[in-house]
Amino acid sequence: MRSLTIATGASETAGHKNMLYLIRLRWIAVLGQITTIAGVTLGMGLHLPLPQMLSVLACLIAFNIGSHLRWHENPIVTNNEMFLALLVDVASLTAQLHFSGGTTNPFAFLYLLQVILSAVLLDAWAAWTTVAITAACLGGLALFSLPLPQLLENAGDFAHLYVEGMLICFLLNAGLLVILIKRITGNLRERDARLADLRQRAAEEEHIVRMGLLASGAAHELGTPMATMSVLLGDWLRMPEFTQDPSLREEILEMQTQLKRCKTIVTGILLSAGELRGESSAKTTLRAFLVELLDEWRTNRQVISFEYDDQLAHDIPVVFESALKQTIFNLLDNALEASPQWVALTVSTEGDVLKLAVSDRGPGFAPAMLEQFGKPYQSSKGRPGSGLGLFLVVNVARTLGGTVEARNLERGAVVELRLPLTAIALEWEPKNEH
Numbered sequence: 001m002r003s004l005t006i007a008t009g010a011s012e013t014a015g016h017k018n019m020l021y022l023i024r025l026r027w028i029a030v031l032g033q034i035t036t037i038a039g040v041t042l043g044m045g046l047h048l049p050l051p052q053m054l055s056v057l058a059c060l061i062a063f064n065i066g067s068h069l070r071w072h073e074n075p076i077v078t079n080n081e082m083f084l085a086l087l088v089d090v091a092s093l094t095a096q097l098h099f100s101g102g103t104t105n106p107f108a109f110l111y112l113l114q115v116i117l118s119a120v121l122l123d124a125w126a127a128w129t130t131v132a133i134t135a136a137c138l139g140g141l142a143l144f145s146l147p148l149p150q151l152l153e154n155a156g157d158f159a160h161l162y163v164e165g166m167l168i169c170f171l172l173n174a175g176l177l178v179i180l181i182k183r184i185t186g187n188l189r190e191r192d193a194r195l196a197d198l199r200q201r202a203a204e205e206e207h208i209v210r211m212g213l214l215a216s217g218a219a220h221e222l223g224t225p226m227a228t229m230s231v232l233l234g235d236w237l238r239m240p241e242f243t244q245d246p247s248l249r250e251e252i253l254e255m256q257t258q259l260k261r262c263k264t265i266v267t268g269i270l271l272s273a274g275e276l277r278g279e280s281s282a283k284t285t286l287r288a289f290l291v292e293l294l295d296e297w298r299t300n301r302q303v304i305s306f307e308y309d310d311q312l313a314h315d316i317p318v319v320f321e322s323a324l325k326q327t328i329f330n331l332l333d334n335a336l337e338a339s340p341q342w343v344a345l346t347v348s349t350e351g352d353v354l355k356l357a358v359s360d361r362g363p364g365f366a367p368a369m370l371e372q373f374g375k376p377y378q379s380s381k382g383r384p385g386s387g388l389g390l391f392l393v394v395n396v397a398r399t400l401g402g403t404v405e406a407r408n409l410e411r412g413a414v415v416e417l418r419l420p421l422t423a424i425a426l427e428w429e430p431k432n433e434h
Helices: 001-042 050-073 077-098 106-121 122-146 153-238 246-272 286-300 324-338 367-371 389-397
Strands: 281-283 306-310 317-321 345-349 354-362 404-406 413-420
Touching: 001 077, 001 106, 050 077, 077 106, 077 122, 077 153, 106 122, 106 153, 153 246, 281 286, 286 306, 286 317, 286 324, 286 345, 306 354, 324 345, 324 354, 324 389, 324 413, 367 404, 389 404, 389 413
Parallel strands: 306 345
Antiparallel strands: 281 317, 345 354, 354 413, 404 413
16 A cells, blocks of 8 residues: 555656646747747748637647646646646647648648657557547548648649658657657656655565564563563562672672663664654753763773764753664664774764764775665674664664765764754754854
């Protein structure tokens, strides 16, 4: 069902662009008709039924203005609406040909332009209907339209003008078709690429849902044994055998600390799998949030050298998110695994965007990993299930309206998390930074 919605949205966008191309083509047709009428009347001295032809031209201009106003406001174009627009073009061409010689007018070959456009833009039934209508119009012109009287007086001039008109018509058809078909096919390729990206994103979101279900099940399964261990450890701390032995008491306290960490990890997985708001939120400031986060991270990791560069011009009140905390933990953990000797975090703002850059001095990302950055199971660690950390980072950032970018440095790599401050800040207003 979600794939169908995505495909429909991409098709509607492509249809809107194609309609705009058709409107531009109609303006070219209006300009061409004005030029042709003026050239034939003033340059060749042929007498045309100007009131009738100018009336048709005025109707076409009015229709195109109305189309421009409608499709500027309404981005959804259906096949039937595109079909109707092409029928209006066929009708105006038929009327102009009727008043200017019928099938003896070489510009009758412009029907081919309408047929080819219908084949590219419309559904099969509408395209074949257009073929039938244009054939009927051409047949009607042959039966009911008469050549211009001035051309019948001199057969030689008629043949000469017909050949010239046919060459001009061919150039018009060829030029317009090359331009339009290239743009329309490019539009279709862009639609297909966008559709592929949306399907990939939908597949990733479905993957997150499955991970959330798995994490939820694991949390329920692990909750009971962890609660039992917590009770047992509390009982052990009250037993004389353990309270009288400082080393055993210290080990029990360490076990309790690690058990709490296990509970935090399980909670973080649940939050990263999709629960971004709710009970996990807490009001604080950005600096306080980061300082507390980094203290906890350094306490539970063996970090040899860690650099924290706070480039914030001023502190910002924020809504603390456990999912965001887990996201930053994942970035720092990945950097630590790649570079156990040195990790750095740089925090800054750029306009209304918060930037968190995690740097390391490891081997950097392989080119293939940079191309597939943030995709599940893309990792150089060679372990089953590796690569989910960065996958969750990318998707949490996307949920908050942000982005994650990775690039290699001369020595090591940097992963930059960019988040709109509106996603986490409380009544934040940008201030001029000096």
